[in-house]
Amino acid sequence: MLLLLTILIVNRGLPTGLEPVTVPLLNHMSLLFIPAGTGIIMYADLITAEWIAIVGAIVVSTLAALLTTAATFSVLQPMTPEIASTTDQTEAAVKGDTRD
Amino acid sequence: MIDWLTTETLSSLPVTLLAYCLALCVYHLSGKSTLANPVLLGMVFVIVYLWVSNTPYSAYFEGARIIHLLLGTATVALAVPLYMYIEHLKRSMLPILVSVFSGALAAALTATVTVALLGGSKLTLLSLVSKSTTTPVAMAITEQMGGLPALTAVAVIITGILGAIAGLTVLRVVGVTNPRARGLAMGVAAHGIGTARAFQIDPELGAYSGLAMGLSAVFTALLVPLLWYMLNPLLTG
Numbered sequence: 001m002l003l004l005l006t007i008l009i010v011n012r013g014l015p016t017g018l019e020p021v022t023v024p025l026l027n028h029m030s031l032l033f034i035p036a037g038t039g040i041i042m043y044a045d046l047i048t049a050e051w052i053a054i055v056g057a058i059v060v061s062t063l064a065a066l067l068t069t070a071a072t073f074s075v076l077q078p079m080t081p082e083i084a085s086t087t088d089q090t091e092a093a094v095k096g097d098t099r100d
Numbered sequence: 101m102i103d104w105l106t107t108e109t110l111s112s113l114p115v116t117l118l119a120y121c122l123a124l125c126v127y128h129l130s131g132k133s134t135l136a137n138p139v140l141l142g143m144v145f146v147i148v149y150l151w152v153s154n155t156p157y158s159a160y161f162e163g164a165r166i167i168h169l170l171l172g173t174a175t176v177a178l179a180v181p182l183y184m185y186i187e188h189l190k191r192s193m194l195p196i197l198v199s200v201f202s203g204a205l206a207a208a209l210t211a212t213v214t215v216a217l218l219g220g221s222k223l224t225l226l227s228l229v230s231k232s233t234t235t236p237v238a239m240a241i242t243e244q245m246g247g248l249p250a251l252t253a254v255a256v257i258i259t260g261i262l263g264a265i266a267g268l269t270v271l272r273v274v275g276v277t278n279p280r281a282r283g284l285a286m287g288v289a290a291h292g293i294g295t296a297r298a299f300q301i302d303p304e305l306g307a308y309s310g311l312a313m314g315l316s317a318v319f320t321a322l323l324v325p326l327l328w329y330m331l332n333p334l335l336t337g
Contacts, residue, residue: 001175001182005182014180019180025177032170033143033235033236034146034164035160036239036249037139037250038147038157039161040147043250046248046251050219053218053220053224054220056215057210058231061211064206065204065206066203067270067274069206069284069288070271072198073281076198077192077195077278
């Protein structure tokens, strides 16, 4: 993923031929998790025994991630000068990715 | 015996595809409700099929392996949406990188500590440490560390659903109003499911969430193995 990202940055754009492959693949990514995820039935005993730790970790770390990210950004952002964005490019980039 | 095994293995692909199509139907019928997550629903349908037909999971997985293998390809393809959001990064590079990094670190650390404190096993700990990241990356990390990718997948989805449902409310309650801070927080805490929710509210929120999701996947993949080597001696005594 990092390698492809580096290539895209160096290349300054998506090469033709990449989009027809990646768009359907990413749109139907959910399908790809099903075989591995179904494996959860093998671990019913583990989950029954440790559900408190599992649920606890999910709740605590979701809250921690939300608050840490928002707080850090809110503190740092006013301290750094903002670089004017190239609005046209940004909008084009966002439009290209909202199709799912 | 061989015939019996082959029949079971052969049914894996159509069953998985059918389960996915059904799940998508329910998802669209529910008005794209966060609770009707297609992965979770698809898994439930496959599990029901395995249970009714009395098929062992190992036989099913053997047949569905080709779908599973595409997951690696899709993970590489994640670079494309990340590249599309990267324009946003240029506006305030340092605050975004530092806040996403801190968020990813906080998620991994608190998950580890909470599992350890609540008496979870090492296997559970290994499977949950990367669970704030997008599913393919989280599963790859877990696999590498020797955890249970299936448990990771389920934990990641539940995390995403929780973050998508409660995230913006929590941020409002604590007084975070900056849409960029809100978007970044959603992306770090609730990855793809949170990003989908953010896009429903506002495109800027969605774009920042998508950017944060991609960056935090990169950070988590680099951080978690490192963190593990540092914390492992402490946790195992």
